[in-house]
Every structure is written in C-alpha cells, then in structure tokens.
Amino acid sequence: MIRSPVAEYLESIHGECRSIRSGALADYIPELANANPDWFGVVLATVDGHIYEVGDTAQPFTIQSVSKPFAYGAMLDVHGHAAVEKRVGVEPTGNSFNAILVDERSRRPFNPMVNAGAIVTTGLSPGFDAAEQRATLFERLSNFAGRPLEIDRVVYESERATGHRNRALAHLMRSYEMLDDVETALDLYFEQCSLIVTCRDLAVMAATLANAGVNPLTHERVIHDRNVERVLSVMSSCGMYDYAGEWDYSVGLPAKSGVSGGLIAVLPGQLAISVFSPPLDERGNTVRGIEVARRLSRDLELHGKRARQRGASAVRRTYNGADVRSSRVRPTEAQRLLDDRGHRVAVLELQGDLMFSNIEPVPRVIDGAVDRVEYLILDFRRVGTIDAPAARVLHGVVDALDEVGCTAVLTYLDDTEIRYADHIRTIGARSFDTTDAALEWCEEQLLDGDSTTITTELGGQELLRGLDDDELAAISRSIHQESLNPGDLVIREGEVADTVYFLLDGVVSVRLHLNGTGRSRTVASFGAGVAFGEAALLDDRERSADVRVEEPAIVAGLPLEALVALEREYPELKAKMLANVARVLAARLRAANSQIRALEH
Numbered sequence: 001m002i003r004s005p006v007a008e009y010l011e012s013i014h015g016e017c018r019s020i021r022s023g024a025l026a027d028y029i030p031e032l033a034n035a036n037p038d039w040f041g042v043v044l045a046t047v048d049g050h051i052y053e054v055g056d057t058a059q060p061f062t063i064q065s066v067s068k069p070f071a072y073g074a075m076l077d078v079h080g081h082a083a084v085e086k087r088v089g090v091e092p093t094g095n096s097f098n099a100i101l102v103d104e105r106s107r108r109p110f111n112p113m114v115n116a117g118a119i120v121t122t123g124l125s126p127g128f129d130a131a132e133q134r135a136t137l138f139e140r141l142s143n144f145a146g147r148p149l150e151i152d153r154v155v156y157e158s159e160r161a162t163g164h165r166n167r168a169l170a171h172l173m174r175s176y177e178m179l180d181d182v183e184t185a186l187d188l189y190f191e192q193c194s195l196i197v198t199c200r201d202l203a204v205m206a207a208t209l210a211n212a213g214v215n216p217l218t219h220e221r222v223i224h225d226r227n228v229e230r231v232l233s234v235m236s237s238c239g240m241y242d243y244a245g246e247w248d249y250s251v252g253l254p255a256k257s258g259v260s261g262g263l264i265a266v267l268p269g270q271l272a273i274s275v276f277s278p279p280l281d282e283r284g285n286t287v288r289g290i291e292v293a294r295r296l297s298r299d300l301e302l303h304g305k306r307a308r309q310r311g312a313s314a315v316r317r318t319y320n321g322a323d324v325r326s327s328r329v330r331p332t333e334a335q336r337l338l339d340d341r342g343h344r345v346a347v348l349e350l351q352g353d354l355m356f357s358n359i360e361p362v363p364r365v366i367d368g369a370v371d372r373v374e375y376l377i378l379d380f381r382r383v384g385t386i387d388a389p390a391a392r393v394l395h396g397v398v399d400a401l402d403e404v405g406c407t408a409v410l411t412y413l414d415d416t417e418i419r420y421a422d423h424i425r426t427i428g429a430r431s432f433d434t435t436d437a438a439l440e441w442c443e444e445q446l447l448d449g450d451s452t453t454i455t456t457e458l459g460g461q462e463l464l465r466g467l468d469d470d471e472l473a474a475i476s477r478s479i480h481q482e483s484l485n486p487g488d489l490v491i492r493e494g495e496v497a498d499t500v501y502f503l504l505d506g507v508v509s510v511r512l513h514l515n516g517t518g519r520s521r522t523v524a525s526f527g528a529g530v531a532f533g534e535a536a537l538l539d540d541r542e543r544s545a546d547v548r549v550e551e552p553a554i555v556a557g558l559p560l561e562a563l564v565a566l567e568r569e570y571p572e573l574k575a576k577m578l579a580n581v582a583r584v585l586a587a588r589l590r591a592a593n594s595q596i597r598a599l600e601h
Helices: 005-017 031-034 064-079 081-084 113-124 130-145 153-162 164-175 182-193 199-212 223-238 240-250 287-298 332-344 360-368 388-403 421-425 435-449 470-480 560-567 573-600
Strands: 042-048 050-055 256-259 262-267 271-276 315-320 347-355 375-386 407-411 430-432 479-482 489-491 500-516 519-527 546-559
Touching: 005 042, 005 050, 005 287, 005 388, 031 050, 031 130, 031 153, 031 560, 042 500, 050 199, 050 546, 064 081, 064 113, 064 130, 064 182, 064 256, 081 347, 081 421, 113 164, 113 182, 113 262, 130 182, 130 199, 153 182, 153 407, 164 182, 182 430, 199 223, 223 240, 223 256, 223 435, 240 287, 240 500, 332 347, 332 435, 332 573, 347 360, 347 435, 375 388, 375 435, 388 430, 407 435, 430 435, 435 470, 470 560, 489 500, 500 560, 546 560, 560 573
Parallel strands: 347 375, 375 407, 407 430
Antiparallel strands: 042 050, 042 271, 256 262, 262 271, 315 347, 479 546, 489 546, 500 519, 500 546
C-alpha cells in the first residue's frame, strides 16, 4: 500500500494546528465545560465515499448547532419549501446565534441557523405526539450519518435545565404564532442538539449534502437535491452567524459550527470537511476548526468563489503492459516474455484540468494496483492545467511509489504548457516525450539480461524458422551484411521493393511521411531478431515508408533475385519463409486486436 499524499497533508495540518491554545470551552451549558480541550479531529470525506481522517475523529460529542442545517433540510423534504418559509426566513442577521430578534415585517425568525429559527424548524417535525415527532426527526438525521444516532441524556438534561434564553425565544415565536407547542418543540430541540456524533459522522453528514443529498456510504437518498441547494445557500449566508461575511471571504464554503466544537464545510459535488475541537472563540466557533478550514481552502484551492472547470474525473483510462505494448516489434521469444511480465507495467492516462478535487482519487486508483506493478506511467497528453494542490499530490504519489519500489514514469510533459508542470518535472521521476517511448523503456527493463532479446545470429531470425542447416548456409552466402549508424536510411519510401532485410543487432524505425506537411511520423521500431521489408516476398510494389537506423545496427539484406536463384536448389525455401511471414503477421494482428479491445475498455 502506498502512502496517501492527502492523508499525509491532513496529518501535517493537524500537527501544526494542534499547537493552537487559544479559545475557551462553552460553559453556558454546564456539561460542555467538562470537555477535554485537547480533543482535536479532522476529517475530509469525498462524494465517492472515501474518508481521510486524523486525530480524535472517533471521540463522541454532542452535535449541538451543527444539527440545524440537517433538521432544516429534513423539514424542507417533509413539508416543502413554501410551507417551511412561511414560518422561517432565510435572511442573515449579522448577530449572534442566540440573539432575541425577529423579522418585524414577516414576524418570522430570520433564518433556521439561529436558535429562534432552529426551534421553529424542529417544531415542524410531524407526528401525533412528541414520541412520533422525535422518531421522525431523528430517523432523518440518522440517515445523514448513515447510522442510528442516540441522545446524550446528561447533556440533554443540562441543556433543558439551563436553556432559559432558548425558552424565551420559543415563547417569543409562540407569540408570533410561528410555534404551536412551546414545550414539545423545546424538548425536541434540546434532544436534537444532544445527539451523539463523532467528527467522522459529521463529515459523512456534510458529504451527503456535497453529494446532492445521497449518502456517499449507504448510497441512499436522504434529501431531495433541490432542497440541498436551499440548505447550502442558508449555510453560506447564515451558518457562521456574525462571522459569516469573514468566513465567506476567507474560506468560501457553506459551513456550520456548534458550541461543542464541531464544524462542517461543504464543497458541492466534491467533498466535505469536518473538524472537532472544543475551545471556542468569542463568537462561539471552534478556534482550531476555523484555522484548519482556512488552510484547507487556501492550500487545496477549495474556495467556492474560485473559477474552476467542471470537476470531471482526472483518470481517462488505465491499462497494463501485457494488454498494450509499445510500437517496438520484437522476436517471438521476447513477445512471449512480455506476455508473462507485461502486467508489471501500468499506464494511467490523466485528462482535463487537474485540481485537488479530481486528482484526490488518483492515489487510490494507483494503490489498488501498486502491489503488482513495478513501473507506473503517468500520461499527461490530455491534461490542460495543473494547479498547485494537484501538483503537490502528484509529487507525493511519486515519492510514495518510490518507497514501495515502484518506478514512476512521466510522459508528454514537455509538449504541454501546463501550469506547475515545471514543479512536476523536478520530482525526480523518469520522463519521456511519449507514452510509447516510456512503454518501450519499461519493456527493456523487464527483458533486461535475458539473452532472447538480442539475436545476432541469422538462424535466430523469425523469418528463417524451420530452415535446415543447408538452407541457412545458402541464405548466409547470399546476403550482404553491413554496419550502419544512427540516421542512415535503409529503405526509402517509393523505391522498388527488391530486398528482404534481417536485423541482427541495433534498432531501426519505420517512418511515414505525412502528406502535405513536410513532416514524418514513427509508426514502429524493430529490434534485433526481426525482419523488415518482407512485403517484397508478397508483391513487387514500391516501398510505402522509410526505414531509418535509430541505434547502431547490423543489417543483412537478401536480394530477391538471389532468393529466386536459391529456389532452384532448395525448392521449399521460399514456401517456408512465406509461412513464417503469415505466422508473424497473424501474431501481430492478434496483438493489435487485443490492444484495441484493452484501450476501448
């Protein structure tokens, strides 16, 4: 398993923010003053259900005001937004959460995030009696968490005994006919705030909002997607009370805090963050939570007002070296070895504009295959831009791969104008202009030291398989062997096809001229043990491409006129060679079909 760059980043943030000692425990609810000020957990949950967590993420605490957006969403689903908005507004107040205020024009509480509005919202839970109202509301809140939530009776009794201000707010709402039953609504509200959660629970609940109302762990729809929009809108303007403006400016995510030290923030369609740390600032917000959210928003570029492309998957497709080969044509023995060893090479094609939200799953994709892979090729051909957080994640991936003995290989970085590409080039990974070149290099590593990859004798040539000693000796006397240097032309496009060539050592490439462009393109390369120009055995048409030497090579040419002369003495010789041609072409066709299927998949 590779070390996750995302988890490592969260650990570093957690370690840095743990040293923050400012803030004080909430004491207006006596039981909350018993919390340990050192408790500190951070969780990042993605919409596909992956959880990154560090610190005290399993420590139980009471949800308090972080319950408000979920209760509001539940009542929107039960009654519809028009009915709820008759009793609860959606305007920010600029005042504290427990301010005794009402919208004098509409006679409603300003919004469901302040206590007055939250008490009215909770009182809307349907049921014939208090028990049924409780069951309805708590079932819906539990669905957000993906597990049954229970009440901390000690905290509930503490809130109930000391909640005089909330009682005053409830009676005020009753006087304006926004609340039907003060005692039932208050009791349910105190119970709602006393539900026991963990930092991990809050992340899952918030990720359900990020995931358009579908719990990313249970995959059940918890709230209608249109109501998610309404909840997130109110969280954006009212969730942080009289800190909402500064929060939106510096963090820019819909959020909600609670006096027990909980905090959630949502990036719609992508992820959610939760923090638990009991010490609060003067506004009642968790001090460490505020700082963690600021850093995450800044470092991962999560600010909701940041212009960003649609967060499509960064992974276009994956395949391995057993299914897709380089354009290097190799002898049958080497091809068979790569059939067995090719799975040790994996290719990950990236695409689009890379940012934290769509690059985050990439380490997980890699981790699923890393125990079987020795070489991982990251293909940047279809990448547009890479922001700084994505570059850091990729840097971390390469480091983590190196730790487990897997070599990272980067391709197409030099052909792009990718922002932060220079940062990625410095991470020490091997880099190639094309994925084909990277595949060829990886194949060479898999074949390194195996004698079957180099054939310097004529008898090892695929086209001459099955010839007896006399026939091979006759061929040897008829060929013209020469040593060539890189850049030398062996075959020129358009010339008469009158010779078959055997590559005894080195590498040559086949290049096609692109009509009207003055440019050419390499379509294949050949290594020792492979014949080329064998189409001359089938017809006498002109050559269709250039063949040029890439590495110092030894090439043996068999003129067709010499082969005709040999046939008189060895009548079966050409037939054997043609059978070999058919066998080689069939094998290449099967390999091409397999490659097409792999790439289409």
